[in-house]
Amino acid sequence: MDLGSVFQDAMREAVGVRAAAYALAAVGLNVHFGYTGLLNFGHVGFMMVGAYGTAMTVEHGGPFWLGLLVGVLAAVALGLLLGLPTLRLRADYLAIVTIAVAEILRLTARSNVLEPFTRGVFGITNFADSFYAVNPFSPGRYHVWGTWSYDERTIWVMMVGWSAVIIISLLLLMLMRSPWGRVLRSIREDEDAARSLGKNVFSYKLQSLVLGGVIGAFAGMLLAFDTQAVNPDTYLPILTFYAYAVVILGGPGRIMSPIVGAVIFWFLLEFTDGGLRGAVDAGWFGGILDGAGIGAVRFALVGLGLMLLMIFRPQGIFGNKEEVLLDER
Amino acid sequence: MRRIVLLITVGLFLLGSAIPAGAQQTEGESLKGTLRQSDDEHTLVSGVIITVSAGGELIGSDVSDENGVWEIGLPEPGFYEIEISVDMLPEGVSLTDPEKTVLENVEVRPGQHKTVIFPFGEVATTDRGPLERFLNLCVKGLTFGVIVALASIGLSLIFGITGLVNFAHGELVTFGAIAAWFFNASGAGPGLHLVLAVLPALVLAGALGAALETGLFRPLRRRHAGTIPLIVVSIGLSLFLRHIYLLFMGGAPRAYDQYALQVEHSFGPVSMPPKDLVIVLLGLAVLGVVGLVIRYTRWGTAMRAVADNKDLAEASGIDVEQVVLRTWVLGTALAGLGGVFYGITQTVRWNMGFVLLLTIFAAVILGGIGTAFGAVVGGILIGITTEASTFWIPVELKFAVALGVLILVLLIRPQGIFGLKERVG
Numbered sequence: 001m002d003l004g005s006v007f008q009d010a011m012r013e014a015v016g017v018r019a020a021a022y023a024l025a026a027v028g029l030n031v032h033f034g035y036t037g038l039l040n041f042g043h044v045g046f047m048m049v050g051a052y053g054t055a056m057t058v059e060h061g062g063p064f065w066l067g068l069l070v071g072v073l074a075a076v077a078l079g080l081l082l083g084l085p086t087l088r089l090r091a092d093y094l095a096i097v098t099i100a101v102a103e104i105l106r107l108t109a110r111s112n113v114l115e116p117f118t119r120g121v122f123g124i125t126n127f128a129d130s131f132y133a134v135n136p137f138s139p140g141r142y143h144v145w146g147t148w149s150y151d152e153r154t155i156w157v158m159m160v161g162w163s164a165v166i167i168i169s170l171l172l173l174m175l176m177r178s179p180w181g182r183v184l185r186s187i188r189e190d191e192d193a194a195r196s197l198g199k200n201v202f203s204y205k206l207q208s209l210v211l212g213g214v215i216g217a218f219a220g221m222l223l224a225f226d227t228q229a230v231n232p233d234t235y236l237p238i239l240t241f242y243a244y245a246v247v248i249l250g251g252p253g254r255i256m257s258p259i260v261g262a263v264i265f266w267f268l269l270e271f272t273d274g275g276l277r278g279a280v281d282a283g284w285f286g287g288i289l290d291g292a293g294i295g296a297v298r299f300a301l302v303g304l305g306l307m308l309l310m311i312f313r314p315q316g317i318f319g320n321k322e323e324v325l326l327d328e329r
Numbered sequence: 330m331r332r333i334v335l336l337i338t339v340g341l342f343l344l345g346s347a348i349p350a351g352a353q354q355t356e357g358e359s360l361k362g363t364l365r366q367s368d369d370e371h372t373l374v375s376g377v378i379i380t381v382s383a384g385g386e387l388i389g390s391d392v393s394d395e396n397g398v399w400e401i402g403l404p405e406p407g408f409y410e411i412e413i414s415v416d417m418l419p420e421g422v423s424l425t426d427p428e429k430t431v432l433e434n435v436e437v438r439p440g441q442h443k444t445v446i447f448p449f450g451e452v453a454t455t456d457r458g459p460l461e462r463f464l465n466l467c468v469k470g471l472t473f474g475v476i477v478a479l480a481s482i483g484l485s486l487i488f489g490i491t492g493l494v495n496f497a498h499g500e501l502v503t504f505g506a507i508a509a510w511f512f513n514a515s516g517a518g519p520g521l522h523l524v525l526a527v528l529p530a531l532v533l534a535g536a537l538g539a540a541l542e543t544g545l546f547r548p549l550r551r552r553h554a555g556t557i558p559l560i561v562v563s564i565g566l567s568l569f570l571r572h573i574y575l576l577f578m579g580g581a582p583r584a585y586d587q588y589a590l591q592v593e594h595s596f597g598p599v600s601m602p603p604k605d606l607v608i609v610l611l612g613l614a615v616l617g618v619v620g621l622v623i624r625y626t627r628w629g630t631a632m633r634a635v636a637d638n639k640d641l642a643e644a645s646g647i648d649v650e651q652v653v654l655r656t657w658v659l660g661t662a663l664a665g666l667g668g669v670f671y672g673i674t675q676t677v678r679w680n681m682g683f684v685l686l687l688t689i690f691a692a693v694i695l696g697g698i699g700t701a702f703g704a705v706v707g708g709i710l711i712g713i714t715t716e717a718s719t720f721w722i723p724v725e726l727k728f729a730v731a732l733g734v735l736i737l738v739l740l741i742r743p744q745g746i747f748g749l750k751e752r753v754g
Contacts, residue, residue, distance in 0.1 A: 039557055041564075085740045091557055092494040096690050097739055100732040103687060107729045122441070241564055248561065289576075296575040303568025310561045311549065 006274035008148040014267035017154060020161030021222040022265065025239075026246040026258030027168055028215030033244070034252035035176060036208040037188030039091045042082065042098030043216050043243050045105050048235040049074035050217025051224035052109065055124040056117060064130035068221065075217035079210035087205045099237055110232035123231030131225050132156070154226070161222045165259060168215055173255045184208055185253070238299075245306045251316030260317060268305075273298050358406055358437045362445045364397035378414045383407060406439045413447055459720075461598050466717045472605045472674060474712020475612035479667030480685060481692045481704035482619065483538075483660020489636040489699030490653055493546060494560055497567035498664065498689060499682030500574070505534045505665020506672035506681060507574055514586045515578075523587040527669055531662045538661025541566075542654050567683065574679040582676035608670045615666065616705050619659070623701050632656055636699060688715070688728065691735035697748025706746060 013019060025047060032038040053071030058064055078101075086097045109118045118124070137152040144150075150158065175181050183204050186194040195201050224230045246265045250257025276294045289297070309316065360381055364374035374397050380390040381401045388409065391399040403409065411432045437443050484498045511518045512526035521529075545566070549559060593600040623629035634642040635652050643649050664682075671681060688711060696707025711731050718730040738745060 037557070039560060085736070089739060089743055092560060093694075093739060093743065095494070095560060096687075096694070097736055100687055100690070100735055104729045104732050107726060111723060111725045113723055113726070122443075125440075238568070241568060244561060244564070292580065293576050296572040300569050300572035300576065303565045303570075303572065305565070307562050307565030307569065310558050310565060314558055 002278065003275075005147050006271060006278055008145060009274050010267050010271035012144075012148045012150070013270040014263045015158070015162075016150075016266070017157045017161055017222070017226045019262045019266040020158060020165055021219045021226070022242060022246055023165045023258045023262035024161065024168070024222060025216055025219035025243045026250070026262055027165065027172065028212040028219065029240075029243045030247050030252065030254075030258050031172065031184075031208055031212035031215065034247060034254070034257070035181065035184045035188060036205060037091070038087075038205060038209060038212075039095040040098050040209070040212070041095040041237070041240055042100070042102035043212075044235045044237060044239040045082075045098070045102030046075050046078060046213040046216030047220025047223065047239065048102070048105055048109070048230075048232075049078050050220035051230045051235075052118065052124075053217070054221055055127045055224060055230040058127035058130075059119070059124045060117075064128070067127070071217050071221055072214055075213045076210050079213035080206070082213075083206040083209040087202055087209065099240070102235070102237065102240070106232050106235050109235075118232070121232065123229055123234075125229045127230075128225040128228050157222065157226045160225075164218060164222070168218070169255050169259065176255070180204075188253075241306070242302070245302055245309075247316075248306065248309050248314070249316050251318035252314075254316075254318040257316055257318050264317075269298055269302070272301060358403040358440065359400050359442045360403065360409065360411060360435070360437065360445055361398070361400035361442055362447070364393045364399070364447075374418065377418060380412045380414075381409050382412070383409050400442075403437060406437050406441070408434050408436055411435055411445055463717065463720050465599050465601075466720055467713055468599045468601055469605075470713035470716030471709065472601070472609055472712070473716055474709035475609050475616070476667050476670045476674070476708075477685070477688055477692050477712050478616060478705040478708030479612055479670065480664050480682075481689045481696075481708045482616075482701050483657075483664045484689055485693045485696070485698055485704035486632070486636075486656050486701055487660050488693075490632060490639070490656055491546070491550065492556065493563070494556070496560060496563040496686070497541075497570060499684070499686030500567050500570040501534065501538065501661045501664040501682065502668040502671065502685055502689075503571070503574055503679065503682035504537055504661070504668065505530055506668035506677045507578060507679075508533045508665065509669045510578070510583055510585060510672065510677045514583065520586070523585050523673075527666070530669065531665050534665030534668075535658040535662040538657040538659075539654060541661075542657040546657075547650065547653070571680055571683055578677075578679060580679065582678045584676050585673060588673050604673055608673065612666075612670060615663070619663065620702065620705070628652070628655060684728075687735070688731045691731045691738075694735055694743075694745055695738050697745030700747050703745055703747035 025043060028046065029040065029043050032040040032043070050071040053074040054064075054067035057067035057070045062070070082098060082101055086094050089097075108114060110121050112120055114120070132153060135152060135156040137156050139152050141149050141151055142155050176184070183194060183199050186197075186199070187201055187204055191201055194204075220235075223234075242265070246258060246261040248261075249265055250259070250261030273294060276289070276297060280289055280294065362379070364377060375393050377393045377399075378390055379393070379399050379401065381388045381403070388403060389401045391401050393399045413430055415430050432445060432447070435443065435445065480498075480502045483501065484495055487493055487495060487498075508530035509523065509526045512521045512529055513523050514520070518526075545562075546559075549562065554562075588604045593602050596606075623632065631642070631647045631652050632655075634645070634647055635649055639649060642652075668682060671685065675681070689708075692707035692711040693704050694707070695711060696703025696705070711734065714734060715727045715731045719727050722730065
């Protein structure tokens, strides 16, 4: 087994487009979960309306910029729709409702009824040509090291993605240091205390939900631009849980955590994947594990990791133990 | 039981299968499909000729291989007619609509490899009146509802006494179904008759519940873990268990050796396969016994006391940990039984419980979370609602209906039908 190329492949993914998109999704989720303490289990819904907003607008003859706008507005609308009825309820109810709404969106998008608009199970393809038309990179392969290389399209999406992650993170950093951000954290720590100081907790939660949702929509757009395709079955609940793994890995409530979390998450995922694949090819498992099994192993490891992290190190890599504890305060 | 619907289809439900592979790189277009019964690999239909033509001109043809797969390359995007030779179909297999051997005006877009589905099956449903059709849907919904009710009790009781919202509960449902499949139909198992295989499966399911409680959730409770971290832990557990199942049994749906296919019997205006009737009666009996246990035994009283006020219960000499443990065992065993029933009406799949999870949540919240009786009523109501809703709306949206009900309940009466108002924060 060639560990060197496994490592190079893993590094390629660790800073690749999907890592950038997951980082962006995790930034949004961090606003919900890390800063405000909202248990949003339907984050994938925001990603989906972002991607579909753009894709459907372009598919039906609209310009690309309008598509982006529609995607963002759809995320705002979804945030309000989710938040207005549910933010007064307990955390676990919010979790159930958000995951349910995200599933309703997915089932509706793949239904025959809406096929004229959403193209049903086939999804929409080739809607981001305008995005690639302004690609400043000339065609060719850009090598970093060994098998670690990208083509000009990927490197363009990567550049846009990571720039978005950094710009949005910096804006959030300022926002979270403002009085507004302090109120969010006080809600996470003790909702009643914040309320007794005369803060409109409901309104702050709603703003947080919408803000994080819009960032999630950007993440969905990025993923969709990369493949030039949207398909309802991309937006399964598991995507939300990946974003959770990323946030908790980095440490909830920290600016750097989604970025570092996403890089490490994808590195680990690809490294175990490549390593297992190599081991299977070398016959180490003697036919017990095959190619299809590797995918299952890696998902199981994500689950196990999420569980162990939450139990033994809920503050992740960067988090503050004072702020993120397993115990109820 | 679903009608014995035979579909010619591909695994549309597999993630991303419908994405044209790398849209911009792929050259050419094609039409393709897989001839098989939905959800069941045993009924792949091979050796059937499919012909594609455009404007009366023959474009190409293919014979489905031993996996039921066919694919025909196309010269250009456009509109095509696809014909299937019905006379080559195996005995007992026929089109739902025998007249519809040709699919006309199938649009193929540039670069698309389009999947085509021919619906197959019994014609029985088409000649029913609307009232009869509605009644049949309700009966079908009752079967589904009993299954959901069995699966829901554990979630609701465990929430009631420990405050844990267990997102891994769906995996407990799957566990029962897979364990029974192992004892019944797997190559490595002893090949017991399904009725016998259920017993060790339920014992194993109860043991899993006990293991999860003593090994994972009790230590976490001792550390006073908060609601939100516990939910995240249960999500991790769900991911972990589900993919262990996938590793164990593979992605293909499995059927039990007995009761997989049955002919529907008529009972007055409604018709159903006998196994559905047995599931409803047996399920209701089990639910009744559970209700009696909770209502009249000392343990049931203790459980309700713990749910009502843990500290007071402990002060009155109730062994709270013991009660919690027993509730876990009971809850997972019931979930496992629900899983076996679900596996009988559908097939056993590695992710069947996770698919059912949101419906279970809907049932639990509709009935009022924390109460066993609420979970049963909620389950049956949700089951009937989802199935009956297909009278008006497309089948593919029936789960969305259950989730819609869930959201409506939370908006109008968040404590559910039987819940107490103080439970809602």
